[in-house]
Amino acid sequence: MKELRKLATPYKWFMILLVAIPVLIMTVLSFSKTSGVDFTNIRFTLENFSKLGQSVYLEAIVNSLTLAGVATLICLVIGYPIAYIIANLQTDKKWLILVLLISPMWSNMLLRIIAWEQLFKPNSILNSLGISLDLIGTRLAVVIGMVSIYLPFMIFPIYTVLDKMDKSLLEASRDLGANKLQVFTKVVFPLSLSGIISGIIMTLLPSATAFALPLRLGGGKILLIGNVIENMFKKVYNYNLGSLLSIMVIVLIFASMGIVNRDKGSLI
Amino acid sequence: MAEKLIELKNLTKRFDDNLVVDRISLDIYKNQFITLLGPSGCGKTTILRMIAGFEEITDGQIYFEGKDLTKIPANEREINTVFQNYALFPHLNVYENIAFGLRLKKLDQSEISDRVARSLSMVKLIGYGKRSIEALSGGQQQRVALARAIVNRPKVLLLDEPLSALDLKLRQDMQYEIKDMQHQLGITFIFVTHDQEEALTMSDRIVVLNEGKILQTGSPEDVYNEPVNRFVASFIGESNIIPGIYCGNRVVEFFKARFDCVDDHFETGEKVDVVIRPEDFEVVVVQEGKITGKVADIVFKGVHYELCVMANGQELIVHTLKSPNIGDIIGLKVDKFEIHLMKVS
Ligand SMILES: Nc1ncnc2c1ncn2[C@@H]1O[C@H](COP(=O)(O)OP(=O)(O)OP(=O)(O)O)[C@@H](O)[C@H]1O
Ligand SMILES: [Mg+2]
Numbered sequence: 001m002k003e004l005r006k007l008a009t010p011y012k013w014f015m016i017l018l019v020a021i022p023v024l025i026m027t028v029l030s031f032s033k034t035s036g037v038d039f040t041n042i043r044f045t046l047e048n049f050s051k052l053g054q055s056v057y058l059e060a061i062v063n064s065l066t067l068a069g070v071a072t073l074i075c076l077v078i079g080y081p082i083a084y085i086i087a088n089l090q091t092d093k094k095w096l097i098l099v100l101l102i103s104p105m106w107s108n109m110l111l112r113i114i115a116w117e118q119l120f121k122p123n124s125i126l127n128s129l130g131i132s133l134d135l136i137g138t139r140l141a142v143v144i145g146m147v148s149i150y151l152p153f154m155i156f157p158i159y160t161v162l163d164k165m166d167k168s169l170l171e172a173s174r175d176l177g178a179n180k181l182q183v184f185t186k187v188v189f190p191l192s193l194s195g196i197i198s199g200i201i202m203t204l205l206p207s208a209t210a211f212a213l214p215l216r217l218g219g220g221k222i223l224l225i226g227n228v229i230e231n232m233f234k235k236v237y238n239y240n241l242g243s244l245l246s247i248m249v250i251v252l253i254f255a256s257m258g259i260v261n262r263d264k265g266s267l268i
Numbered sequence: 269m270a271e272k273l274i275e276l277k278n279l280t281k282r283f284d285d286n287l288v289v290d291r292i293s294l295d296i297y298k299n300q301f302i303t304l305l306g307p308s309g310c311g312k313t314t315i316l317r318m319i320a321g322f323e324e325i326t327d328g329q330i331y332f333e334g335k336d337l338t339k340i341p342a343n344e345r346e347i348n349t350v351f352q353n354y355a356l357f358p359h360l361n362v363y364e365n366i367a368f369g370l371r372l373k374k375l376d377q378s379e380i381s382d383r384v385a386r387s388l389s390m391v392k393l394i395g396y397g398k399r400s401i402e403a404l405s406g407g408q409q410q411r412v413a414l415a416r417a418i419v420n421r422p423k424v425l426l427l428d429e430p431l432s433a434l435d436l437k438l439r440q441d442m443q444y445e446i447k448d449m450q451h452q453l454g455i456t457f458i459f460v461t462h463d464q465e466e467a468l469t470m471s472d473r474i475v476v477l478n479e480g481k482i483l484q485t486g487s488p489e490d491v492y493n494e495p496v497n498r499f500v501a502s503f504i505g506e507s508n509i510i511p512g513i514y515c516g517n518r519v520v521e522f523f524k525a526r527f528d529c530v531d532d533h534f535e536t537g538e539k540v541d542v543v544i545r546p547e548d549f550e551v552v553v554v555q556e557g558k559i560t561g562k563v564a565d566i567v568f569k570g571v572h573y574e575l576c577v578m579a580n581g582q583e584l585i586v587h588t589l590k591s592p593n594i595g596d597i598i599g600l601k602v603d604k605f606e607i608h609l610m611k612v613s
Contacts, residue, residue: 166353168353168355169358171320171351173368174322175322175343175347175348175417176343177343177344177420186372187357190359191359
């Protein structure tokens with residue numbers, strides 16, 4: 001045990017240097033007024049919070065939640081059947097199918113976003129087929145991009161719970177009179193809820209906080225919270241408000257992970 | 269004899285090339301407690317799963333009340349199972365687990381709560397309805413599994429080693445309770461176990477299996493007292509198996525002496541196996557016994573002593589109430605009704 005702990009030492013320092021300290025600095029920035037990261041004239045204040053009510057930020061937050069929400073829902077509707085089918089395959093090659101499914105994740109995400117961007121432009125390689133999509137700047141383009149990138153994150157946790165589900169429970173429900181549909185609705189689905197919740201969180205959070213994707217496929221017209229944060233740091237240079245927005249996102253992530261863990265405890 | 273409920277005819281199951289159940293024919297009657305007894309891997313679970321409908325049959329037929337059962341899907345059979353690992357639904361509490369089958373039948377709320385309550389009281393778990401499954405001990409989970417099955421009032425209850433995960437004391441209590449329950453419900457129980465003692469205490473009829481074949485079917489007394497071969501004799505209870513020769517006229521020779529016996533369906537001069545249960549020997553002084561042996565070991569077993577006696581180069585196990593000393597030479601007597609002959613297999 002002690003030996004293992006020693007192995008974690010570099011990781012611990014890595015976390016402290018690159019995660020804990022920046023988060024600490026951002027927390028300080030959220031509650032203060034500074035010029036950039038120059039702390040010499042620091043003044044503690046809550047005025048950053050009062051700016052949150054402005055329509056730009058509200059709109060970005062609403063955009064993030066609705067687009068990510070729709071994308072997540074579509075991922076669930078597509079991903080659940082896929083996970084279900086793979087988990088029930090009578091083959092020992094399941095891993096191969098899973099590898100094929102996640103293999104797109106090994107290529108750079110930015111590259112995949114740019115690929116979609118090329119296809120969605122009015123003048124794209126699809127013209128040779130007589131198709132011109134012209135989707136850049138639409139919500140549809142953003143949602144398609146999110147679904148294509150985050151779908152594996154939905155499939156994986158659902159597949160995991162379905163695959164390790166105790167098959168005798170399915171037999172027990174049949175034994176008690178359930179037909180195939182009832183076996184699914186009364187046993188399989190409720191028992192896979194923990195996987196569904198994990199899947200939802202794992203697609204909803206990165207979609208809601210994406211910034212390269214809405215920038216590219218939204219053509220600058222659709223702003224998500226990630227774009228606003230990026231602008232705060234790179235264009236407006238309001239590090240205090242940028243930090244506050246980032247911290248809010250972090251809090252949101254931890255709160256949802258808390259929900260997942262609590263539900264896992266009660267479901268499995 | 270009671271009415272026939274289930275009839276297995278040349279039932280066969282093959283997994284790829286592995287013959288697991290080999291042409292089994294068996295009649296199971298109404299309101300009978302029948303036990304499938306056999307060593308691990310002999311196909312007991314597979315037989316049960318074919319009756320429940322979870323396993324395709326390779327060959328043969330199963331009839332239920334005269335109708336071909338294999339055409340009826342598992343969920344429509346009037347048969348319920350108590351699974352070896354209980355298979356309770358972890359997302360439902362005790363009440364909902366038991367109500368599962370009733371809800372599927374769309375019974376109304378008051379009847380459901382009525383029947384769940386009755387079945388909870390039958391397994392002595394009144395007041396446990398709201399508990400989650402994880403909050404139960406192994407024995408309590410076992411009772412919930414029983415309640416969940418009997419609440420549906422099936423015509424047959426299949427029980428696959430339901431007691432194997434329980435400790436000895438709880439197990440003995442449950443043996444009586446299950447037996448009692450079967451009397452009260454008046455339905456057929458098909459019980460699977462590899463524990464011969466459990467089979468002997470609980471069953472109306474025992475089916476001894478080995479390697480997918482039925483070796484013997486009969487009442488507990490029958491299989492205990494009249495095992496058909498060496499395998500059954502050594503599987504069911506402790507026994508001494510001595511090689512002998514049938515001399516005709518209900519006389520058998522073993523240990524260089526002739527004994528009267530009651531079996532007569534053998535050829536004169538045929539080699540036989542002689543079975544004598546440890547409790548059927550009587551320890552006497554040397555002059556009075558036809559068998560003479562030296563006491564090699566003594567173990568006190570609570571009520572009786574278990575002696576290991578060396579006689580004619582063979583170890584005999586003898587149960588007796590009064591103990592000689594190690595090294596004593598003793599005589600052994602056997603009543604002719606306790607000498608059982610088997611064909612050599
Ligand atoms: N699905 C299966 N595929 C292949 N072989 C199987 C399958 N199920 C069972 N078997 C084989 O069939 C044989 C009998 O198995 P079964 O489970 O019926 O034995 P059992 O008498 O219930 O044993 P136990 O007392 O250990 O539960 C075993 O050799 C087992 O390996
Ligand atoms: Mg078994």
